[in-house]
Every structure is written in structure tokens, then in C-alpha cells.
Amino acid sequence: MTESGQNTRKRPTGRRTGDSGxxxxxxxxxxxxxxxxxxxxxxxxxxxxxxxxxxxxxxxxxxxxxxxxxxxxADRTAIPQRLVDALTGDPAQLGRRVTDTYLKLWEDPETQPVLQALVRSATTSDRAAAMLREVLGARLLSQEILPGFDEDRIRRLAICASHLLGIAVARYIIKLPAISALPRDALMDEVAPTIQRYLTGQHQ
Amino acid sequence: MTESGQNTRKRPTGRRTGDSGxxxxxxxxxxxxxxxxxxxxxxxxxxxxxxxxxxxxxxxxxxxxxxxxxxxxADRTAIPQRLVDALTGDPAQLGRRVTDTYLKLWEDPETQPVLQALVRSATTSDRAAAMLREVLGARLLSQEILPGFDEDRIRRLAICASHLLGIAVARYIIKLPAISALPRDALMDEVAPTIQRYLTGQHQ
DNA sequence: CGAGGATTTCCTCATTCGTGGAATTAAAGT
DNA sequence: ACTTTAATTCCACGAATGAGGAAATCCTCG
The missing domain is CATH 1.10.10.60 (Homeodomain-like)
Incomplete structure (x- = not known):
């Protein structure tokens, strides 16, 4: 224990030598x-x-x-882009691709904390809500981002986003057992067909 | 001016006369x-x-x-009961009934603040999250409440709950324009068929 | 009418928070 | 070598918070 005296040891002030990240x-x-x-x-x-x-x-x-x-x-801007990418490609696999991309974003240790921070803060802080609105609204659900999408498709895409948002809230924030206990595959099998139907428009 | 003095008038201490609610x-x-x-x-x-x-x-x-x-x-316990009630009745109208009941709960000035308080607090306070979990899990998604529902139906009901939860979060908490601008009827027309499909099991 | 309980206010205490100033040390620029 | 800039600490302030104590006023029941 050398000596060290009190446990409230004063740390040296001033800049540290070397590159402290x-x-x-x-x-x-x-x-x-x-x-x-x-x-x-x-x-x-x-x-x-x-x-x-x-x-x-x-x-x-x-x-x-x-x-x-x-x-x-910020800077994790890849998140909306990955979702937008999932929207392009073989229309027959659209629902599976989008759902898979989304669920994986919520499991990736790189992106998960950011999503969780956004959602958890958005319900309390106006600022965070505005950010989430901006991400969802301007970077995902706009006609500039999704050329060729008419208003009706964008509306149904917004409903998809709400569905998936609810899944994430139940699974990762509220931790509702019935949802958070499901393995990803099982969730996929249930949800992907619905997303597919919303997005391809055979919804009646 | 008698005296009365400052505008910081001290309010009288002690019990008020009559029945102050x-x-x-x-x-x-x-x-x-x-x-x-x-x-x-x-x-x-x-x-x-x-x-x-x-x-x-x-x-x-x-x-x-x-x-x-x-x-x-508490005491607004009628909320889960109303949803449970919507689950019984003509199976052909199941999706419409549940969706309608749910969306009206979120517009009723009596129940809306309670739901909003629960959801808004559940993302931050563990206590509130536990309450929401209890309401959703024990008072809605349990086999005691829903006799005759096998595990598979309860799981799909939980996914319905997540979908509807996401709609409410997007509409009333985050206020995502694409969702909150929709009139209730339009939302109904889009969402009810999905709920119907989840609940009646023709989900593939 | 008197005693005990319910309702209501004020004041206080200990924490915690976000922000800011001032001092110290290392790196970078000239 | 000297000056400027960047990184780092400690300390302090003012505001807000949840909790609690003490006193005052009113109601109810004997």
C-alpha cells in the first residue's frame, strides 16, 4: 500500500503526454x-x-x-442509408430484406446503443424527438430519398416504420417478455410477410 | 390600503372549510x-x-x-378490459374492432393522458416500464385472461400489441408527420387488415 | 364544548445538476 | 527558446429536486 494517504488522491492537472483518445x-x-x-x-x-x-x-x-x-x-448516419438500401432490389424479398436489416441494426453492438439512445430520449426530450423525426422523416420517408415512391407508398412505408419501431420498443426498451424472448428468426417469420404486404401494396 | 403590503401574500395555513376536492x-x-x-x-x-x-x-x-x-x-384499469372485450365477438370483424378500440383509447381525453404518461415514462423509469409490462403482459397477453388462446395466438397478439404501440408512439409521442397527420379512418383502413391477419392466423 | 384527527401551509436539508472560471501542464508553431 | 494553443484538473455558483418537520386551521365525534 506504499503510502498514498487519503483515498481522495488529487489527479494531476494539465495536458497528458501522448495521444490520449x-x-x-x-x-x-x-x-x-x-x-x-x-x-x-x-x-x-x-x-x-x-x-x-x-x-x-x-x-x-x-x-x-x-x-x-x-x-x-451523429455520424452513425449509415443507419438510415442501410434501410434505404434494403428498399431496393428484388421486390419479392422486400419484406424479408427490410425486416432483416432493421432487426440486425438493433442487434449490432455498433448501432444498437445509438438507436436505443434516440428512442429512449425521444419520448422525454423534445430535441431528441426532433432528431428522430428528422431521421425518420427527412432521411427515410421523403420522396427525395425514395424517388419513384408516390404518396400512398410513402404512407404505407411510414406505417411499416411504426410497426418496426413498436417491435423495437417492446423488445429492447420495455422488454416485454412475449417479444424479447423470441429469437430473431421467429420474429422475422411473423413480421416480414406483413412488411412485404404493406410495401408491395396488396393490402386489401 | 389597510396594510396587506407585499404581493407575496402568505396563504393561510390549515384546513380549508368545506369539501375541497x-x-x-x-x-x-x-x-x-x-x-x-x-x-x-x-x-x-x-x-x-x-x-x-x-x-x-x-x-x-x-x-x-x-x-x-x-x-x-391505476384505476383506469378499464383500459385493458376494453381491449380484451374487443377480442371477443364476430371473428370476421376482429381486426377492425381491436384497432378501432385501441385508436379511440388514444383519442379519448379520459384515457389518453394515462396511456401517454405510461408510454412516455416507460422508456426512462424502470418502475413505469414494469407497470406497462404488467398491464400488457399480465392483464392482456396471458392465457388466464384469454382462455382458449394457445401460445401461438398469444405470440401473434403480442406482435399486434407491438404494432399498435409503435403507431401510438409515432403518432402521439414522436409526432411523426406522416402518421400523426393521417385521420383515424385512414389509419384504420391501413392497419386493421393487418391486425386481422395476425389475429386470425392466416399469416403466411 | 373539548379532544383527536385530517388538511394545509411554510421552511429547511441534503443532493444533484448544468455551466462556468481559473490554474496547470503538454504540445505545436515560429 | 519563446509564445500560443490544446488538454486537463479543481472549485464554485445558482437553480432545481425529493423528502421531511413543525405549526396552523378546520372537521368530527364524544
Whole structure:
């Protein structure tokens, strides 16, 4: 135990030597905490503690909490793109492709925390709700993104998005046993035909 | 001017004469604030202010915040029952009946705030998530409540619940324009056939 | 009418939070 | 070598929060 005195040891101030990937450590911790606790629930102090860093550093790098949140969810912009990609290709497999892509996004440890942070925060924070609205509305459900989709198809695509959103909320946020206990394949088999019907328009 | 002095007039302490429906006023204010801001977002002080009452009264009547929340969402137990009722009757109209009942629950000014409070809080507060799980799981998706439903039908009913939950989240929480702009009839026409298919089992 | 309980207010306490300032050390630029 | 910039810490402030104590007022029951 050498000596070390009190357990409240003062850490040295000033810049660290070498390249400390502190900024990324903050982003990682923030991503995880926002995913688990939502925007309001995850405090700057808790994020800093998880990153092993002083809270003031967060302010130094990101300015304020909203910017930090935006930084953690931004850049994973590949998420809407992957879904858009799944919309193109063999129409016979459309439902399976979209559902599979979506469910895998919610299982991928890279993208899952971001989605969870967005959804969990969107119900409480207006800012996060606006972000999710923007992602869903402007980057997915618009005619610029989906050329050739008429209004009717976009409307049914929006209903698909709601369906899949509900599945994710039940499975990963509320953790409803009847849904979260299902293996992905079983969920796929149930949901994919519905998505297929919504998207290909034989819906009556 | 007699005296009366400052505009910060102290309100008289002690019991009011007559029957002041204060407890109900608190419950009403709590219902609305929980619906708008969620469990964490709605502070005891804000609820008290909305009810025109001292914060300590809430503690006096309900003890702590969780009990207050539980009291506001309890008693509206009619909600799961109405859905269960919709499940019985002419099987040909099943999808329409369930969807109609559900969408009306989300428009009824009596039940809407409760649903909104539950959903909005469930993503942040573990306690609220447990409540929603209990309502959905034990009071709706169990074989005691739905005699004669085998496991496969209950599983597909859970997927229905997720679909409808997603619709409500998109429409009333995130306020996704593509969904919230739709009139109820249009939404019905799109969604009811899907619910019908899930529930009657011709799902492949 | 008097005693006990219910209703209501005010004040206080300990925490927690987001934000900001000031100081210290290392790196980068000239 | 000297100056500027970047990274890092500690400390503090003001606001808000949930919880609780103490007193005042009214009602009810004997």
C-alpha cells in the first residue's frame, strides 16, 4: 500500500503526454449512458465518471449537453442509408430484406446503443424527438430519398416504420417478455410477410 | 390600503372549510404533467403548482412520487378490459374492432393522458416500464385472461400489441408527420387488415 | 364544548445538476 | 527558446429536486 494517504488522491492537472483518445472515450461513455438512461437521465457527471475524466472536459470538447448528444448520435448516419438500401432490389424479398436489416441494426453492438439512445430520449426530450423525426422523416420517408415512391407508398412505408419501431420498443426498451424472448428468426417469420404486404401494396 | 403590503401574500395555513376536492385536483394535474413530461420530467413542485396546492400536500396524500404515479395510472384499469372485450365477438370483424378500440383509447381525453404518461415514462423509469409490462403482459397477453388462446395466438397478439404501440408512439409521442397527420379512418383502413391477419392466423 | 384527527401551509436539508472560471501542464508553431 | 494553443484538473455558483418537520386551521365525534 506504499503510502498514498487519503483515498481522495488529487489527479494531476494539465495536458497528458501522448495521444490520449479522451474525446472518443467520452463519446463511447455518452453513447452507452444515453442508451441506458436517456438524455435527461444520463448526467454529464456520470458520463465523465464512466469515461474516467473530469466533467469540465466534456464542456471543453462539446460545449453543452445537447451538442454532446448530437455528437454521439451523429455520424452513425449509415443507419438510415442501410434501410434505404434494403428498399431496393428484388421486390419479392422486400419484406424479408427490410425486416432483416432493421432487426440486425438493433442487434449490432455498433448501432444498437445509438438507436436505443434516440428512442429512449425521444419520448422525454423534445430535441431528441426532433432528431428522430428528422431521421425518420427527412432521411427515410421523403420522396427525395425514395424517388419513384408516390404518396400512398410513402404512407404505407411510414406505417411499416411504426410497426418496426413498436417491435423495437417492446423488445429492447420495455422488454416485454412475449417479444424479447423470441429469437430473431421467429420474429422475422411473423413480421416480414406483413412488411412485404404493406410495401408491395396488396393490402386489401 | 389597510396594510396587506407585499404581493407575496402568505396563504393561510390549515384546513380549508368545506369539501375541497384537492386530492382529485392533484391527481388530475399529475396525470396531465406525467403525460406531457414523463415521470422524471414532471416534478412534484410543478404538479403541485398546476393543482394550486402546496407540494407538501402531495407528500401528505401520496407519500412519495412513485406512489403518486401509480395512483394516477391505476384505476383506469378499464383500459385493458376494453381491449380484451374487443377480442371477443364476430371473428370476421376482429381486426377492425381491436384497432378501432385501441385508436379511440388514444383519442379519448379520459384515457389518453394515462396511456401517454405510461408510454412516455416507460422508456426512462424502470418502475413505469414494469407497470406497462404488467398491464400488457399480465392483464392482456396471458392465457388466464384469454382462455382458449394457445401460445401461438398469444405470440401473434403480442406482435399486434407491438404494432399498435409503435403507431401510438409515432403518432402521439414522436409526432411523426406522416402518421400523426393521417385521420383515424385512414389509419384504420391501413392497419386493421393487418391486425386481422395476425389475429386470425392466416399469416403466411 | 373539548379532544383527536385530517388538511394545509411554510421552511429547511441534503443532493444533484448544468455551466462556468481559473490554474496547470503538454504540445505545436515560429 | 519563446509564445500560443490544446488538454486537463479543481472549485464554485445558482437553480432545481425529493423528502421531511413543525405549526396552523378546520372537521368530527364524544
Amino acid at each position: 479522451t474525446r472518443d472515450a467520452i463519446l463511447d461513455a455518452a453513447r452507452d449512458l444515453f442508451a441506458d438512461l436517456g438524455f435527461d437521465g444520463a448526467s454529464i457527471r456520470a458520463i465523465a465518471a464512466a469515461a474516467g475524466v473530469d466533467p469540465a472536459l466534456i464542456r471543453h470538447f462539446f460545449g453543452d449537453k445537447e451538442t454532446l448528444f448530437a455528437s454521439t448520435v | 384537492t386530492r382529485d385536483a392533484i391527481l388530475d394535474a399529475a396525470r396531465d404533467l406525467f403525460a406531457d413530461l414523463g415521470f422524471d420530467g414532471a416534478s412534484i413542485r410543478a404538479i403541485a403548482a398546476a393543482a394550486g396546492v402546496d407540494p407538501a400536500l402531495i407528500r401528505h396524500f401520496f407519500g412519495d412520487k412513485e406512489t403518486l404515479f401509480a395512483s394516477t395510472v
